[in-house]
Amino acid sequence: MSLNIALTGINAANTDLGVVSDNIANANTTGFKRARAEFGDLVDSMSAQGGGLGVRLQRITQTFQQGSIEGTNNTFDMAIVGNGFFQVNDGAEVFYTRAGSFRADTQGYIVNNLLQNVQGYTVQVSEPTASSEVALGLTMDGNGLINSPLNFNASDPLTYNHSTAITVYDSRGFAHTLRSYFLKTTENAGPPATTDWQIYHKVDDNPSIIDGGTVNFDDASGEITATPTFLSITGVDLGTGADTMTLNLNYDDLKQGSAFSIVSFTANGSLRSREITSIVDDLRVDSSTMQPKMTGTVDLGVNLNASKDAPIPTAIVQYTVSLGGGSTSIAAPFDPTDTTTYHHVNSQQIYDSLGVNHSLQTYFTKTGANTWAVHYTVNNLYPVEGDGGTITFTNGRPDLTAVNTPITFATAELGSGSTALSIAPDFSRLLEISGTVSETSSVIATTPSANPSAIDATDIRNYDFPTALSIYDSLGIDHTLNIYFRKIADNTWSIYRQFTGVESIAQRIGAITFDSRGIPVKVIDETGYTDPDDELILRMPSVSFGNGAGRQNITLNFGDTTQFDSESITNSLGQDGYTMGQFSKVEADSQGNIIASYSNQQTQIMGQVVLASFANIQGLKRQGDNNWIATNESGLAIIGEPGKGLLGKIVVESLEGSNVELTRELVDMITAQRSFQANAQVINTTGTLYQAILNIR
Numbered sequence: 001m002s003l004n005i006a007l008t009g010i011n012a013a014n015t016d017l018g019v020v021s022d023n024i025a026n027a028n029t030t031g032f033k034r035a036r037a038e039f040g041d042l043v044d045s046m047s048a049q050g051g052g053l054g055v056r057l058q059r060i061t062q063t064f065q066q067g068s069i070e071g072t073n074n075t076f077d078m079a080i081v082g083n084g085f086f087q088v089n090d091g092a093e094v095f096y097t098r099a100g101s102f103r104a105d106t107q108g109y110i111v112n113n114l115l116q117n118v119q120g121y122t123v124q125v126s127e128p129t130a131s132s133e134v135a136l137g138l139t140m141d142g143n144g145l146i147n148s149p150l151n152f153n154a155s156d157p158l159t160y161n162h163s164t165a166i167t168v169y170d171s172r173g174f175a176h177t178l179r180s181y182f183l184k185t186t187e188n189a190g191p192p193a194t195t196d197w198q199i200y201h202k203v204d205d206n207p208s209i210i211d212g213g214t215v216n217f218d219d220a221s222g223e224i225t226a227t228p229t230f231l232s233i234t235g236v237d238l239g240t241g242a243d244t245m246t247l248n249l250n251y252d253d254l255k256q257g258s259a260f261s262i263v264s265f266t267a268n269g270s271l272r273s274r275e276i277t278s279i280v281d282d283l284r285v286d287s288s289t290m291q292p293k294m295t296g297t298v299d300l301g302v303n304l305n306a307s308k309d310a311p312i313p314t315a316i317v318q319y320t321v322s323l324g325g326g327s328t329s330i331a332a333p334f335d336p337t338d339t340t341t342y343h344h345v346n347s348q349q350i351y352d353s354l355g356v357n358h359s360l361q362t363y364f365t366k367t368g369a370n371t372w373a374v375h376y377t378v379n380n381l382y383p384v385e386g387d388g389g390t391i392t393f394t395n396g397r398p399d400l401t402a403v404n405t406p407i408t409f410a411t412a413e414l415g416s417g418s419t420a421l422s423i424a425p426d427f428s429r430l431l432e433i434s435g436t437v438s439e440t441s442s443v444i445a446t447t448p449s450a451n452p453s454a455i456d457a458t459d460i461r462n463y464d465f466p467t468a469l470s471i472y473d474s475l476g477i478d479h480t481l482n483i484y485f486r487k488i489a490d491n492t493w494s495i496y497r498q499f500t501g502v503e504s505i506a507q508r509i510g511a512i513t514f515d516s517r518g519i520p521v522k523v524i525d526e527t528g529y530t531d532p533d534d535e536l537i538l539r540m541p542s543v544s545f546g547n548g549a550g551r552q553n554i555t556l557n558f559g560d561t562t563q564f565d566s567e568s569i570t571n572s573l574g575q576d577g578y579t580m581g582q583f584s585k586v587e588a589d590s591q592g593n594i595i596a597s598y599s600n601q602q603t604q605i606m607g608q609v610v611l612a613s614f615a616n617i618q619g620l621k622r623q624g625d626n627n628w629i630a631t632n633e634s635g636l637a638i639i640g641e642p643g644k645g646l647l648g649k650i651v652v653e654s655l656e657g658s659n660v661e662l663t664r665e666l667v668d669m670i671t672a673q674r675s676f677q678a679n680a681q682v683i684n685t686t687g688t689l690y691q692a693i694l695n696i697r
Helices: 002-025 662-694
Strands: 035-043 052-062 069-071 078-081 085-089 094-097 117-126 133-141 162-169 175-188 194-203 210-218 224-227 230-233 245-250 255-257 261-267 273-282 297-303 316-324 344-351 357-368 371-378 390-394 397-399 407-409 421-426 431-433 439-445 465-472 478-489 492-499 506-514 520-525 537-543 552-557 569-575 583-588 593-598 603-609 611-613 621-624 627-629 638-640 649-652 654-656
Touching: 002 035, 002 052, 002 662, 069 078, 078 085, 133 162, 133 175, 162 261, 175 537, 175 552, 210 230, 273 603, 297 465, 297 478, 316 344, 316 357, 344 439, 397 431, 465 569, 478 506, 492 537, 506 537, 520 537, 583 649
Parallel strands: 078 654, 133 245, 133 255, 297 552, 316 421, 316 431
Antiparallel strands: 035 052, 069 654, 078 649, 085 094, 085 117, 085 611, 094 627, 117 273, 117 603, 133 261, 162 175, 175 194, 194 210, 210 224, 230 245, 297 569, 316 439, 344 357, 357 371, 371 390, 390 397, 407 421, 465 478, 478 492, 492 506, 506 520, 537 552, 583 593, 593 603, 611 638, 621 627
16 A cells, blocks of 8 residues: 555656756746646545545646746837736637737738737728718707898808808818808798798808708798708819719708707718727738828917007008109199009008008109109099198108198098098108109008908018918828917907918918907807807818819817917927828837837827736646647636736836746755655665565565
């Protein structure tokens, strides 16, 4: 009996030595997990005392304690800190490993040393989808005024009751602004009582108006009849070479009430998109060229000086003019259409109380020795009643006592609806020189108006603060967008835009208002429209650069713009466009994202490494080469992003070393050796006893 018991002890010690030697052999193996032999005693179940029969191996268990992390500076090397396994696939079977020594093969796939593909969440590229439906969940103001379709003017909010704007997409992936205008045209007393609404549409800033038909409301039941229900937008109107866009106008949620409101207003369709999916597959780095992306959104983080004084209508015009004293006097009555009735004319932009710009023409006529008559017209149309008086020169210097000042332009002469405009001419810098040639050095309007529709951006007096950034068209060509701010009233600033090399003047595109704390309240475009979904965005539709690029819409976001008592300053500028980019490098981050970098300073995620966890990691079956496979005992793999739930985090450019401690293994080896020797000694002693028994005669 003792001989058999000792044999089980020798076998156990030999197994233990085998496990220890395997641990020691893999002390430098990446991701290796130390094993431990676990034993149980054998007993005689038939014996009343349960006598021992030796020992047996129950199982060899692996310990999954964390190994040390060592930096490698290799792009795709990854180490897991915490729970989880990398998932790899050889095309036939899925394996799990802690060894993160990965690299890219010749086709861009991320593989391990066995050429097994690393698994992760993959990227899906979706091509653009053209919009096909617009759902108008609007409530129309049934108490609104009647408007005639004959008077409709998209630029005049007084000619329609309501307007909306929404982004739609064409077949080539360009975004467009669809503006809809609603005119209440008739009220029918009935019975039944009904109300008719005429609808017009515009695409971007295209001047053509699309007749959207009429909608008839039954005032009692709320039922509507609409015609037509489809809107066709031609490729010419789209301006991008796209196919004709046919939109189904869904009026199911269109209602009539006591006030206008937007309940829901949506359009389908999408731009070309690229996003991480929940599909797990082979991770691959695509080294192809990054396509350009045209700018769609610009973020402006600007502070505008709250202490800045708002400008006022033009009050003074200063002239620096040299008049030819040798010119022949003219006796004929002044006529601005007859160039023989004056010697010299100049023109200067002035502004009225509404901010409307006008051109002021000033005419000089020599009527006698050292004597010049002054006349004015505004916008080359209306002569001022009476003349501007006379200027006499003594030793070339002007005597201005006979000059009429101020000059006043009546409301009718201005034609803009503003109040009368009075301007004081300053002729103190006039000179009379020898010769017959008269020249204007400068004419300066010293106090420009509050809100002109366009400004000369080369004159810094026309705005209070500028900022600029590069934006990109559909070909990836960059253009400089200049934004100018001009204070027109307390807490209100006009916004102007100009593209360098494309536009000669800066055009007003809207205004931004602030509350008493300097926080932006809303942005209003030139038609008086504020986007109900985001009151701090301003759309710039139909931007065209005339270089073969498609027409594009750009949205300005003023959410980070403020008005505080400090110098006007640009805090941040951002935009979402970029030019074409060549693939330059690839790297990973701590979330397991595989990130490609390009020559245009942009990055793209190529995928995300996933980690797997198990209900019972001891149930994994060791396969060699640092791999395990799932079994019924381990349970199914639970897949997720690194750092989520119980999954560990990833350390990039590092590897997890073996968790084998050599000191401990040497101690275990000595223990196993002594156990082996002791059991061998039992066998030797038992043999001696057997020999002694056999020698008894």
